[in-house]
């Protein structure tokens with residue numbers, strides 16, 4: 138199979154990139170013109186594995202009734218993220234029209250010199266120096282306002298660069314379009330069983346298959362000054378205002394996921410499907426959805442049907458989506474999944490009790506992890522450990538503050554969250 142020419146650079150060669158952007162590009166009618174050079178974030182492993190199979194991988198589409206298999210060929214190059222020479226070379230090439238990102242939410246908040254966003258900024262400097270023209274940056278992370286957040290992070294890194302790059306921020310302001318997106322396709326981590334299944338069912342060894350649900354959705358807003366694949370052929374939608382779609386997805390899907398991640402694990406569950414089957418978890422999710430739905434008012438959002446579809450997607454018993462994976466980086470995620478709904482409810486004079494319950498479940502979850510010495514991932518882990526050393530309401534206040542200083546400054550909210558602690562614990 139002839140690899141398509143590289144016109145897309147991707148940062149964050151993980152599972153979701155392959156099930157989503159690589160799949161949409163593969164299914165565009167002009168896919169033969171659009172190859173992806175995909176760079177890893179922290180380690181070379183995924184690039185080495187994929188490069189050894191010429192970028193080809195199997196997408197296992199896992200429906201409730203069974204699996205289907207498809208070989209995806211849109212990744213023309215899989216590259217170690219540390220290979221910044223290759224990144225700069227590709228970004229300096231006029232043929233490169235866009236950069237997509239799946240680097241996880243926390244990366245937008247922390248930019249050391251090796252962070253994918255710092256690497257991107259140095260690559261944009263190379264593009265400017267080469268006179269290669271404008272380009273689009275398309276964040277595909279679950280971040281509220283991901284286009285603007287990416288733009289702010291990139292500009293602040295550019296401003297901090299040395300004198301040799303003077304004027305870079307202005308060049309970026311004039312030449313880089315930051316596209317906002319809402320991205321959706323449940324994609325759990327690949328397991329050794331998935332690799333064995335491909336071998337058994339397809340008769341070849343693929344070291345890097347990816348599993349995803351059949352559903353896939355991509356909504357985008359923004360300009361593509363150097364062109365883009367016809368992703369609409371694969372179902373992508375282009376809209377003027379992304380915010381209502383983004384809120385629908387981040388609050389209803391990701392918000393429910395976070396609630397299930399903390400409450401579900403406290404109640405002894407391992408996967409989303411197990412947790413949503415527990416009436417206590419499901420009631421908490423429905424109550425949270427009722428609150429969120431009051432602030433999803435754009436006609437045509439179809440919230441009731443969206444909720445029904447989510448219940449079916451979450452219940453897919455063949456997708457083992459681990460709650461532990463979803464629980465990571467809670468402070469970053471709750472800021473986008475619980476806080477906006479709670480704040481919107483408070484602004485309208487209601488208690489926001491169901492959104493507050495999500496924060497209470499997270500507090501119980503991290504408190505239990507700290508008490509038992511169980512490891513967990515969070516960019517504010519040190520602060521969480523310190524706050525978990527406090528007692529009672531003080532602990533609730535200190536942990537809430539890590540999620541939202543504003544909410545933590547409201548004694549009524551803190552008391553409410555405090556009173557909800559323990560209410561979704563073990564039966």
Ligand SMILES: NC(=O)c1ccc[n+]([C@@H]2O[C@H](COP(=O)([O-])OP(=O)(O)OC[C@H]3O[C@@H](n4cnc5c(N)ncnc54)[C@H](O)[C@@H]3O)[C@@H](O)[C@H]2O)c1
Nearest residue numbers: 149150151152153178179239240241242278279322323324
């Ligand atoms: N998996 C899903 O179902 C899904 C669905 C929608 C959106 N997303 C978005 O995509 C992101 C990635 O998900 P995934 O399933 O591909 O995860 P993954 O772990 O398979 O891949 C994450 C990628 O980001 C890089 N990365 C992570 N942390 C980093 C850091 N601190 N510094 C540098 N690079 C770092 C990793 O090296 C890897 O290349 C999510 O965080 C989310 O924002 C995922």
Ligand SMILES: O=P(O)(O)OC[C@@H](O)[C@@H](O)[C@H](O)[C@H](O)CO
Nearest residue numbers: 279320321322323324391394463
């Ligand atoms: O990928 P994260 O870590 O941002 O969040 C975990 C899940 O909520 C998320 O991956 C969803 O499965 C996904 O957003 C569905 O499209």
